[in-house]
Amino acid sequence: MERRTFIQALATSTYGVKAYANAPVADNVKAKNIIYIYLDGGMSHIDTFDPKDDKEVVGDTEKIITRGDFQIGHRLPKLAEVMHNAVVIRSTTSKTGAHQQAQYLSRTSYKQLGTITHPSLGSWVSHISDRDKAIPDFVLVNGISTHPGSGFLPKSQSPLPIVDPKDGLKNSKVDDKLQQRMALLKVINKKISAPIADTYNEFYDDTVRFLKSKDLELFDISKEPSAKRERYGTSRLGQGLLLAKRLVKGDIKFIEVSSGGWDTHTDNFTKLDDRVKELDDGVSALVEDLESEGLLDSTLIVIATEFGRTPKINVNTGRDHYPKAYSTVLIGAGVKGGMAYGETDDTASKVITDAVTISDINATVAHLAGLDVAKEYASPSGRPFELADKGKIITSILS
């Protein structure tokens, strides 16, 4: 089975609705593929992409030079080497300081409500791109159960979940008895003739074809040489990024890779020694590989999180939630390289230039994916929405 058909099969649902699709014009697509890295818990901006000189504020974090015209924290030595491809946005600001609400806002651009679920950016991209009608071009690696998924869009735009990148696509190991069992299944299924039975027959046939196809290998990172696997780091983030790279090669549009453990209320610095190393190993290897395979010009990597952390170090050597100022990073397709955008004050506690909201960032990413961020879309109940809630494209960071 061709990949396209496989993806289509994955997407098709019994009630697949393809409402209001509006595929982008190819010329407008700077980022053909997007790898969206989400750091669950809130990454300390001060100890990573927005380090300061004030010892009271930075603790043990030191500045290092990069191949861009800005400095970052010393825990990111490998990323420093690829920063000429990146724009570090230091002026992200929000008002939401609780995890779930802030994560929801990051992924959907909307405030969480009790009466509707907004689609996450990945579902928007896959839904509107709609390259071959109803493609779930959205894979979610290490996802969480509170992920808003496809929101009010058709369920067929829900992300395909990869629980652990090491295991690949769940339940996809082929049994040599498959053929015999399928034959018996056909015998017993003859008894029921109804439209819903036909639908299931098709699903089973598609599934069997997929299980026998080469596409399955896209999800199998054990096919990579072990040296390469180690270069990404053995963490779930690192292995997830390696999987993401394979999926980009297979031309899947939006891959979200989550990483947990960033909520450093206690022992911020020792915890970050591990977390940031995972990020540094994984993302640097990813950028290098995409570049050497000629895919960095068409792939955008986003590093996002729900908020920053307090400049004040608390009694437990930790940092608490801080939505007022934090960092977001864009690397690769469509963005200027080697650039820091926006600025916080000397204590990283306040944005002083070029403040942007998460909506602005999502609008920029969506724009690079070739989507029309000004267009209004209607939810099934008729409520009007824009895909990044009126966010403004940050034009000065576009290449």
Added chain:
Amino acid sequence: MMFLVTSLYGEVNHSNKVDEIIAQDLKYKKLSMPKKSSDDVFVRRAFLDIVGRIPTYEESIEFKKYNDREKLVKYLINSQGYNESMFNFYADTLRLKKKLNGNVSGETYITWVRDQIKQNKPYNKLVKDILTAQGTIYTNPAVGYFLRDEGMLLDNVSNTFQGFAGMDVSCAQCHDHPFDDWSQMEYYEMSAFFTTVNTRSDKGMRKEYQRLRKEAEATDKAKETKGALNEIGQFWQQGGYRNKVDSDLKKVLALPHDYKYKDGDPGEVIKAATPVGDRVKETRKRNKLQPSFAQWMVSEDHPTFTANIVNRLWNKAFGFALIDNLNNIAEYDELKESRNDKLLLYLVDVMKEVNYDLKKFNSILYNTKFYGCETDPEDNFQGPIMRRMTAAQLWDSIITLYTGDIDKWQPENRIEKFRYMFPDLTTLNSTQALKIYKDFKRVEKEYYKGAPKAGKVFAIRSSHIFDGRARNFMLEFGGSDRELIENGNQEANIMQILTLMNSGMTKELMSVKSRLGQKLLDLKRKEAVEYVFRSYIGRSPSKEEQQAFKGVGFSDIVWVLINSHEFKLII
């Protein structure tokens, strides 16, 4: 009308009357009455719809012996399985979660709902109790309804209308409804009934919390403790202290700063008023706001309250709604046109007559001949609809196959335990508070104590599952995420098929060491095949099937059956 209904019909006659109304309608549409389903099909369907799971081999055989559909319905409605299935029904409407907003544990609220179902508390009374609840999650678990949307009063009001009245007023939260008559002013007037509901604890309580924080900060600084400050915050939350629901009679609701209509000014204080049904207005007694709204909502004269629950229960039984969709059955103050108006209005009267006793009402539905008909593969009102099991039905059926008795394990009711665990805040110092929190965390984890497992998964009812792998299974099969009311779906996708084909659960069932596998050791080949067929799809194998399965091993038969249409569909 009410008088006539009461005097002329008993429960059985209500079922007959429902059949009569449907028959009339079909005749008028020149459609035929559907055929009576076979007994095997009926038993399986009645188990799935009423107790949420397939029957075991033994249960299926037992019915064959006494062969009385009415008796079966009665037995099922009075069994624990009915309570569990109804719990799932409520859980999807009330959006029950293990953690409420603000991270408070929702366990006591969940247990409370379970208790109400067990008592078969009249539905109108239940709604009233929910809408008037005050206290903490431990002193009065029903406050969980408000705490589910803590800090989001306007959303809570929208959910109240949607869940209990089938009215979608959420648009009017921000502007006049674009294609319905609801105005933003009316939305605020409705919401004003709940302005006095205070979900954050009062000053006195917060002062105590600050005292505990200071103590914890001091011990952290002195390195006597680590992370105590953080944990005191957790204690404050999880102990229910932070979110005591009570009345603050001084609180008022003002129009938003961007209010743009002529009937009010931004910032203007709005007085409570109901726009539809009986007109109820705010009086001087502000402590009456909550109860008078609740009374209005459950009043027999409310234009949609009764129709809403009727529609939802009908949908549960027959697989289609009388008014589609469940969450939006009204156009302003009138019911939308239904699939059969006469039937709907009749059932609304019946619901009132049985005083919102849902067991009685469900008995009436499940005892209709229409329910006992063959399913409709299309959607022509010719029998219950042929549909895929819900995620919960599928899970509970699989667990039935695995354990045999799915309702043997029940979680402990811990409402009292938690209530005594968290004393008055003024009596505690930070060390004591932290000890209580530590105990709480330990006890909280014991929820699943003694629960059977299949591999790494709890082999228990869907109604007891709120997280973990089993929960993921349900989400994969379209179980509601319980973020929105009735947010589940029965759509198919390939991930589900991969799960049925290859998951650990399927392998557990295919193992000869499984319950069924062991049972077959004593049976002859023919009996064994019969046993497995009836266990999975509720019928004996046909001649052709017996032939085709000749020499096929247990594991392969199980694989085929669990993947068959007849297993996952309600036919």
